[in-house]
Amino acid sequence: MVTQLWDSWEDGAVRYDKASGLFADSSKVHHLDFAGEFFRVRGPLNVPRPPQGHPVLVQAGSSEAGKNLAAAWSDMHFVFIKSIAEGLAYREEMNQRLRSHGRDPAHFKIVAGVLPVVVNSNAEKEERQRLNEQLMSDQMAIDLPSLPYLRMDLSAYPVDQPLPPLPEEETFDGIRTALRLIRDYDPQLTSPGVGQAAVAKLR
Known part of the structure; x- marks a missing residue:
């Protein structure tokens, strides 16, 4: 539907003609009259579409629903990847x-x-990591x-005891x-340990 809204403005629809006071050529701006299962949109889009026609569509998240949505509609897909090997496998799946x-x-x-x-040596890498860890309190x-x-x-949990079981992925919102x-x-x-590990991996 969003692509149809952007396409409700044809190329050249915007005139910006000060002399005549004409902002847009109404013959190049069209109603959409979209009717879906949950809502309807008459259109047209209330602003002109961008010069390239469609903005980039980005989807974030790699649940099954997220991957299917990205494969069907998006131009770009944002995910967390732990390694090059995992990234290559994910690319092939997509x-x-x-x-x-x-x-x-x-x-x-x-x-x-x-x-x-970017650092110049392993020693500098270790020093940078040590400094980062010092900056993070429990x-x-x-x-x-x-x-x-x-x-x-x-x-809510003791800082010196292992965490209880984490939520199940299938029901996690x-x-x-x-x-x-x-x-x-x-x-x-x-x-604190899982927090430090998570931040190290996810930041």
Whole structure:
């Protein structure tokens, strides 16, 4: 529907003619009259479409529904990837999904949530990591992953005891990829420990 809304304005519809006071050529702006299962939209779009026609459609999340949505409609797909090998496998999976929707994988981009830090040596890398760890207090390590990633308050649990079982992915109403990554950590991690591990992987 959103692509139909953008297409409700033809190229050249906007005139900006000060002399005549004409903003747009009404013959090039069309009603949409979209009727779906849950809502209807008459259109046209209430602003002119961008010069390139359609803005880039980005989908974030790698649940089954998210991957299917991305393969069907989006131009770009944002995901968490733990390694190059995992990224290559994910790319191949998405290529298959794209082809099943009749789309060319060459026109689809995957963007991984990676924050690169460039250093000159392993020693400098270790020093940078040590400094980062010093900047994060136990409370910060608890707070950061609690609601954004786990949808649970980690401060409710003893800081020196392993966490109770995390939510099941199938029923989790949150960022399932983040939950999956955290579930892969050592089950004996404490709440500050899982916070530090999560932030190290997900930032």
